[in-house]
Amino acid sequence: MAPTQRGRSLAKDAFPPMFRKLKTSTYTDNMRPGVSSSHCIRTLSWNSTGGFIATGSADRTLRIWNPERPNVKNSTELRTPVPSVPKLRPGDPSPPQVGLERVAFHPINENELASCSTEGMVRFWDIRSKAIVGEVRVGAGTPRSKDDKDESPFTLAWCPDGTSVVAGRKDNRLVAIDRAAMRVAFEHREPLQTNQCVFDWAGSHLYTTNGDGYIKVLRYPEMSTALSLNAHTASCYAVAYSPSGEYVAAGGGDALVSLWDTQEWICVRTLDLTTSAVKSIDFSFDGSFICAGAEDREEKKLNVAHVESGEVVHSVDLGAPAVQVAWHPSRYVLAYSADAQGLKIIGGLS
Numbered sequence: 039m040a041p042t043q044r045g046r047s048l049a050k051d052a053f054p055p056m057f058r059k060l061k062t063s064t065y066t067d068n069m070r071p072g073v074s075s076s077h078c079i080r081t082l083s084w085n086s087t088g089g090f091i092a093t094g095s096a097d098r099t100l101r102i103w104n105p106e107r108p109n110v111k112n113s114t115e116l117r118t119p120v121p122s123v124p125k126l127r128p129g130d131p132s133p134p135q136v137g138l139e140r141v142a143f144h145p146i147n148e149n150e151l152a153s154c155s156t157e158g159m160v161r162f163w164d165i166r167s168k169a170i171v172g173e174v175r176v177g178a179g180t181p182r183s184k185d186d187k188d189e190s191p192f193t194l195a196w197c198p199d200g201t202s203v204v205a206g207r208k209d210n211r212l213v214a215i216d217r218a219a220m221r222v223a224f225e226h227r228e229p230l231q232t233n234q235c236v237f238d239w240a241g242s243h244l245y246t247t248n249g250d251g252y253i254k255v256l257r258y259p260e261m262s263t264a265l266s267l268n269a270h271t272a273s274c275y276a277v278a279y280s281p282s283g284e285y286v287a288a289g290g291g292d293a294l295v296s297l298w299d300t301q302e303w304i305c306v307r308t309l310d311l312t313t314s315a316v317k318s319i320d321f322s323f324d325g326s327f328i329c330a331g332a333e334d335r336e337e338k339k340l341n342v343a344h345v346e347s348g349e350v351v352h353s354v355d356l357g358a359p360a361v362q363v364a365w366h367p368s369r370y371v372l373a374y375s376a377d378a379q380g381l382k383i384i385g386g387l388s
Contacts, residue, residue: 044323044368044369045323045324045368045369045370047324047326048326048370050326050344050346050347050349050351053326053327053342053344053351053352053370054351054352056370057342057352057370057384057385058352060370060371060384060385061384061385061386061387062354062382062383062384062386063105063108063382063383063386063387064108064376064379064380064381064382065093065103065105065108065110065113065380065381065382065383065386066110066379066380066381067099067101067110067113067115067380077095077096077097077099077378078095078096078375078377078378079093079094079095079362079375079376079380079381080094080095080096080138080139080361080362080375081093081094081138081139081140081141081362082094082141082362082364082373082375082381083141083142083143083151083364084143084364084365084366084367084373085143085144085148085149085151086143086144086145086146086147086148086367087148087367087368088105088366088367088368088369088371089104089148090102090103090104090105090143090148090165091103091105091364091373091381091383092141092143092151092165093141093375093380093381094138094139094140094141094153095138096137096138097137097138098118098120098136098137098138098155099115099138100115100116100117100118100138100141100153100163101113101114101115101116102114102115102116102151102165103381105371105373105383105386105387106386106387108386108387114165114168115168116151116153116163116165116168117168118136118138118153118155118161119170120136135156136155136156136157136179136180137155137156138153138154138155138156139154139155139156139190139191139192139193140153140154140191140192140193140194141153141194142194142195142196142203144196144200145196145197145198145199145200146199146200147200149164149165149166150162150163150164150165150171151163151165152194152196152203153194154176154191154192154193154194154205155190155191156179156180156190156192157179157180157190158175158176158177158178158179158189158190158191159173159174159175159176159179159191160173160174160175160176160191160194160203160205160215161173162217162220172220173220174215174220174221174222176189176191176205176207176213176215176222177189177190177191177207177209177211177213187209188207188208188209189207189208189209189211190207190208191205191206191207191208191213192206192207192208193205193206193232193233193234193235194206195235195236195237195244196237197237197241197258198237198239198240198241199241200217201216201217201218202214202215202216202217202223202259203215203217204235204244206231206232206233206234206235206246208231209231210227210228210229210230210231210232211225211226211227211228212225212226212227212228212232212235212244212246212261213225213226214226214259223259224259224261226256226261228246228248228254230248230249230250231248231249232246232247232248233246233247233248233249233273233274233275233276234246234247234275234276234277235247235277236277236278236279237258237279238279238283238300239279239283241258242257242258243255243256243257243258243264244256244258244261245277245279245286246277247269247274247275247276247277247288248273248274249273249274250273250274251268251269251270251271251272251273251274251290251291252266252267252268252269252274253266253267253269253274253277253286253288253298254266254267255267265303267288267298267303267305269288269290269296269298269305270288270290270291270292270294270296271290271292272290272291272292272315273290273291273315274288274289274290274291275289275290275291275315275316275317276288276289276316276317276318276319276330276331277289277319278319278320278321278328279321280321280325280345281321281323281324281325282325283300284299284300284301284325285297285298285299285300285306285321285325285345286298286300287319287321287328288319289312289315289316289317289318289319289330289332290315290316291315291316292315293310293312293313293314293315293316293332294308294309294310294316295308295309295311295316295319295328295330296308296309297309297328297345297348307348308348309328309330309343309348311328311329311330311332311341311343311350312330312331312332312334312341313332313334313336313337314332314333314334314335315332315333316330316331316332317331317332317333317361317362318330318331318361318362318363318364319331319363320363320364320365321345321365322365322370323365323366323367323368323369323370325345326344326345326346327342327343327344327345327351327365327370328342328343328345329341329342329343329363329365329372330363331360331361331362331363331374331375332359332360332361333359333361334359335359338355338356338357338358338359339353339354339355339356340353340354340356340360340363340372340374341353341354342354342372354384356376357376357379358376358377358378358379359376359377360374360375360376360382361375362374362375363375366385369385370385371383371384371385371386372384372385373386
């Protein structure tokens with residue numbers, strides 16, 4: 039998909055007939071039956087122009103796709119290094135398997151991608167040369183024994199100007215990385231594990247979600263608490279900031295998406311988009327529509343809601359749960375994960 043101009047926004051009633059006409063394309067790099075669950079997509083990210091989309095799997099498969107060319111031969115695989123393993127003595131536990139946790143394209147540079155994996159590394163890639171241009175250790179990684187802390191990073195959030203990226207570790211620490219210096223700028227400890235985080239468009243506040251159901255707003259880079267919002271009755275997993283900055287959306291274990299006004303800091307509405315815990319949320323490029331991903335095993339649907347009314351305006355029947363969802367940055371094109379079926383994009387082929 040070549041970089042395109044920003045699409046035209048549609049009204050609530052005009053969106054469904056347009057979106058219904060779009061074809062769904064499938065992008066898979068493994069056609070064998072019985073694909074291991076570790077090969078299923080667990081993270082995806084569009085680049086800033088929408089010309090490429092990255093997918094990552096727990097088995098370290100990191101692939102860059104051109105949405106206009108679904109054949110795997112036209113994709114690019116970035117090979118995550120396998121860490122060296124010290125020689126084991128009899129009785130030593132086997133080292134944990136290294137898995138890819140998160141990918142996130144640079145907010146400005148369309149050819150730079152960040153990834154984090156369970157051995158404690160954050161890597162920066164140039165997708166043109168397929169090379170690692172820098173890497174920063176942010177923790178010791180997955181523990182080898184029950185007595186060790188789990189310092190593996192599993193969330194990533196770029197500051198909008200691209201100067202820093204924040205990695206969230208499983209031991210409740212947020213680690214800020216200076217992109218130019220390729221080093222850790224500082225670490226910040228939270229009382230609970232941060233499940234996901236996102237910056238506002240000014241880069242002055244970081245919105246985090248955690249296990250107590252709250253959205254916590256941290257001043258950046260001071261990391262002092264500006265606000266705490268009691269958003270959900272169960273763990274809060276996902277968070278998204280609207281393109282206009284008017285709303286913050288959060289998804290929880292109660293299978294609801296809450297929508298918060300960023301001026302008054304009140305919950306303006308809750309959206310019933312899934313039947314199980316919400317694991318991902320994203321706004322369309324114009325902020326008019328919103329979608330959520332979940333591990334729904336019974337009612338396999340992908341619901342798109344109109345933000346201002348809260349009304350579900352379109353539903354997509356699925357063959358497999360769509361845990362990860364991501365809208366194209368400038369068009370009504372929607373990507374989602376589909377277990378062993380790989381990546382699917384509604385409107386991917388123009």
